Amino acid sequence: MTNSSQQDFDVEPASDDSDASDPAPRGVAASGVTGIGIGAIAQEIGLTKDTLRVWERRYGFPLPMRSPGGERLYPQEQVTKLRLVKRLLDAGHRPSKVLAQPVDMLQHLAESSGVGQDAPDAELDHLISLLRRSAYEEFRFWVLKRATRDGLERFVLDVAAPLAARVGNAWAAGTLQVYHEHLFSEAIQSTMRTLMRPLGDALRGRGGRPRVLLTTLSGEGHGLGILMAEAMFTLSECECIQLGLQTPLHDVVDAVAAHNIDIVALSFTAVLPAQAIANGLTDLRNLLPSHVRIWVGGSSPALRRKLNDGVVHIAGLTPIDEIVADWRQSAVL
Numbered sequence: 530m531t532n533s534s535q536q537d538f539d540v541e542p543a544s545d546d547s548d549a550s551d552p553a554p555r556g557v558a559a560s561g562v563t564g565i566g567i568g569a570i571a572q573e574i575g576l577t578k579d580t581l582r583v584w585e586r587r588y589g590f591p592l593p594m595r596s597p598g599g600e601r602l603y604p605q606e607q608v609t610k611l612r613l614v615k616r617l618l619d620a621g622h623r624p625s626k627v628l629a630q631p632v633d634m635l636q637h638l639a640e641s642s643g644v645g646q647d648a649p650d651a652e653l654d655h656l657i658s659l660l661r662r663s664a665y666e667e668f669r670f671w672v673l674k675r676a677t678r679d680g681l682e683r684f685v686l687d688v689a690a691p692l693a694a695r696v697g698n699a700w701a702a703g704t705l706q707v708y709h710e711h712l713f714s715e716a717i718q719s720t721m722r723t724l725m726r727p728l729g730d731a732l733r734g735r736g737g738r739p740r741v742l743l744t745t746l747s748g749e750g751h752g753l754g755i756l757m758a759e760a761m762f763t764l765s766e767c768e769c770i771q772l773g774l775q776t777p778l779h780d781v782v783d784a785v786a787a788h789n790i791d792i793v794a795l796s797f798t799a800v801l802p803a804q805a806i807a808n809g810l811t812d813l814r815n816l817l818p819s820h821v822r823i824w825v826g827g828s829s830p831a832l833r834r835k836l837n838d839g840v841v842h843i844a845g846l847t848p849i850d851e852i853v854a855d856w857r858q859s860a861v862l
């Protein structure tokens with residue numbers, strides 16, 4: 530991302546909406562039209578409130594209505610366009626090139642640059658249609674059957690990861706709801722844990738290195754990335770300590786010391802603003818002993834920028850085997 534587009538995300542002090550905690554995210558404008566408050570929109574889309582205000586001033590979009598109390602209210606069609614804008618920006622397009630465009634042009638741009646497009650796969654389509662029809666037992670059965678047939682690695686790479694992307698695309702297109710995302714996550718998590726448990730148990734106590742601690746930072750509520758990474762680390766014979774989601778930094782540091790951890794592995798989707806990721810990684814790097822490595826992965830565009838010294842970005846799941854082998858070669862065990 531260039532410096533000029535970086536400025537479009539910079540935080541600025543002006544803050545004239547008083548909905549910091551967003552107690553009533555939905556409201557009615559003076560015109561009687563309903564809209565959603567700035568805090569709720571920023572959280573849903575993964576932007577800061579200040580970014581929305583900067584764009585409004587600089588590009589004239591989004592252009593919210595005002596409540597009788599003067600607070601910004603965004604109508605649904607602007608929210609829909611903002612979702613699309615965010616996905617295009619995550620894919621590397623620049624704010625100055627997308628914000629002023631009408632929504633049909635943006636859809637065209639998304640199609641031509643492959644944003645939100647699913648690769649053809651009849652079985653994955655079938656799984657999505659089961660979710661959509663709320664045929665949850667059937668969905669779980671198919672997921673477990675495929676996992677049992679394919680084994681952990683193939684299941685993660687060929688089913689779980691592309692299915693997550695498909696579910697996200699369907700949610701963005703409005704054809705799946707948030708509860709479908711929850712059901713999907715539960716089925717994938719329980720299937721992966723079932724497959725991983727015997728190997729993880731067998732590895733425990735063998736003194737295998739590196740010892741990898743997996744978690745997400747505060748604000749990152751997506752846990753499948755870190756679970757998929759755990760599967761790949763386990764297959765590379767690492768001993769894994771899975772802390773789950775949103776561990777406060779000081780608890781990460783305590784767990785690293787208590788479990789004699791070599792590597793802290795973190796996962797980031799696009800929901801956390803880039804600045805929050807940079808700050809979190811800087812703080813964590815300063816708190817951890819220098820021999821403890823920090824490896825990060827996930828779809829956040831912030832990871833494609835220059836990262837702090839002492840933080841390594843792993844692009845995807847397949848390089849895990851190789852980077853673990855490199856660590857073993859360089860570490861004094």
Ligand code: B12
Pocket residue numbers: 572573574575615616619690691693694695696697698700701707710711713714748749750751752753754755757758794795796797798799800801824825826827828829843844845846849
């Ligand atoms: C399931 C899901 C949820 C579930 C999560 C449940 C759970 N316990 O995990 C629920 C319903 C709670 C949820 C909530 C939200 N979600 Co959601 N969610 C998803 C979905 C479908 C999968 C999430 C996931 O875990 N992805 C992580 C992994 C699987 O994908 P990845 O980041 O591309 O990472 C890949 C690799 O890089 C690698 N990897 C990942 N981590 C790591 C780490 C290491 C160390 C390594 C080596 C590799 C690695 O593995 C992955 C496999 O290829 C995604 C769609 C998607 N494409 O991801 C949306 C998605 C992430 N969600 C999104 C949004 C907007 C939200 C919400 C704001 C609104 C909503 N949908 O409810 C909230 C915010 C929650 C929060 N505060 O974080 C957007 C984010 C877009 C954006 N630009 O901000 C997405 C992309 C959907 C979309 N298409 O718009 N979500």
